[in-house]
Amino acid sequence: MKGGIVMNKIGNVKEIKEVKSIFAQLSSGGIVKTWELPYENLLTKLSAAIFFFSSDNNQDVNNVDYALGKIPGYRRKTNDVYELSKLDYRVDFIDHIISEV
Numbered sequence: 083m084k085g086g087i088v089m090n091k092i093g094n095v096k097e098i099k100e101v102k103s104i105f106a107q108l109s110s111g112g113i114v115k116t117w118e119l120p121y122e123n124l125l126t127k128l129s130a131a132i133f134f135f136s137s138d139n140n141q142d143v144n145n146v147d148y149a150l151g152k153i154p155g156y157r158r159k160t161n162d163v164y165e166l167s168k169l170d171y172r173v174d175f176i177d178h179i180i181s182e183v
Contacts, residue, residue, distance in 0.1 A: 093123035097153075098131050101175075104149050105133065113142045113149075120166045129155065129177045134167035143171065 098119070108114040117135035125131050137143050143158075150156050155175035161167060 092126055095125060095127060097128040098125060101133065108146060108149060113137065113145045116169060118167055118169065128175045132166060133173040134161055134169035134171065136170040
């Protein structure tokens with residue numbers, strides 16, 4: 083630790099590992115059919131990560147929201163761009179920046 087700041091190694095981010103673990107649990111439980119994290123080895127923070135997943139029904143998608151919604155900045159959208167993935171849904175975690183006026 084330098085100067086009170088924890089530096090993450092590229093591709094080795096605790097928060098990303100936590101989300102991957104949740105996706106792995108959801109996948110093994112049959113809630114998520116498949117999931118992926120493109121460019122995983124280049125990431126240095128959770129807010130730079132974009133996860134994708136597919137599921138068989140809306141209830142399972144709601145279960146994903148419940149499992150990941152506890153993580154600050156969670157956001158799920160329908161994946162309608164298909165540039166990074168062909169899977170149905172996109173998940174990212176936005177930074178919440180609070181500024182003083």
